[in-house]
Amino acid sequence: MKRSPQQNYRATFVHSAKPYAAAGFTFVELVAVIVLISILAAIAAPRFFDLKDDAEAAALQALAGSFSAGVAIGKAQWIANGNSANSVTAVDQRVIIDGVGFNVNRFGWLDSTTLKESQDLTVTGQTARDCQEVFEYILQNPPRNTIAEDFESRRKAKYAVRVVEGSTSDRCRYELVVRAAQSPENAEFYFDYEMTTGRVTVNLPEGL
Template structure:
C-alpha cells in the first residue's frame, strides 16, 4: 500500500510568507533601536559612576577639614581646586586651568576600572572614550569663600561608538565637540562638580 506524500500548497506558503513579513516589519525596528539604547545606557552608567566618584572626593575633602589640595581615594592621590573641592587631576589644583590631559587624569583617577580612553586627537580605534576640554565653557561658580569664579573649564568625554573615525589614523574626524552630530558622552565641570550625560547634539551645558 503506497503512502501519499503531500507538501504545502502554494496558498499556504504565501500565507506563511505574509505572516513572516508582518512579524519582520514590526520586530526589525525594535532590534535596530537596541544598539542605540545600549549606547545611551552605557553613557548614563559612566556618568553616574563619575558623579558618584566626584562626590566621594568632595566628601573626603570635607572630612579632611577643607585644608588639603588633594585627597586619597582608594589609594590614589587626587588633586582638587581648594575653592570648590572637586577633582582637577593628579597635580593640577585650578578649575580654570584644565586641559585634555588633566581631564583624562580625573577620569582615570576617580573611576575604578575607568573605560579605556585617549585624548581626542589620538587613535581611538580600540578605546571606548575620547577626552577633550572646552576652555572657559563651564560658566561661573561661587567658591567656598563666597567669591564668584568665572570661565570654568569643561571636561568632555565622548563615546567613541558615536563618533566617526578616520579609517587610516583612527582619530575622530572632525574633532568632537558638543555640536558634533549624533555624538554621545559625558560632561564634567570641575568648578561645580556637575556631571551630565548627553545623547543628543547640539548640547548646551
C-alpha cells in the same frame, strides 16, 4: 528483448533524476526573493540601530553615575578635612581615594592626579590629560580611552577625553565613541564634568 537487472536499475535512476535536475529557482523567483530580503532588511535596520543606541545610552549613563559618585567622595573628603572654597591651604590641595592621591581645585573638586610643584587651583587651566587622569583613577574599571582626536586613536578607544574651555570654568568631556570618524565637536553620546560645581551632565541624541 529482456533487460538485465543492471539495465533496469540504470533506466530507473536516469528516469528519476530528470525531474530533480529541473528543480530550482527561476530568474524571476530569484529576483523576487532578493527584493523581499531587501525590504525586510530596510524595515529591520532602523529598529536594530535604535536598540544599539539604547544600549549605548544605558552604558553611558551607568558610567556617568559611577564617575559622579567618585568625584562626590573626593569632595566629601576635602570638606571633612576642614576645607571650603574660601579657605584652602597648599597642604589641603590633595585628597586620597583608595590609595590614589588626587589634586583638587579651589572648590574641592578633583582636578588631576600628577603631583605638581605649583598646583593650579583655578578652574580655567584644565588640560585633556588632567581630565583623563581623573577618569582613569576614579573609576574601578575605566574603559580604554584617548585624548588624541585622530581617527585611528578614536577607533581603538571606547571613550575620548577632551576639555571644553569656558570663560569662567572648564569642563571635562568624556565622549562614548560611537562613530570614530565623527568629529569630537559633533559628539552625541557624552557626559561633562563641571570643574566649578562638580556637576556631571549626560548628553544623548534627541529621542533617547
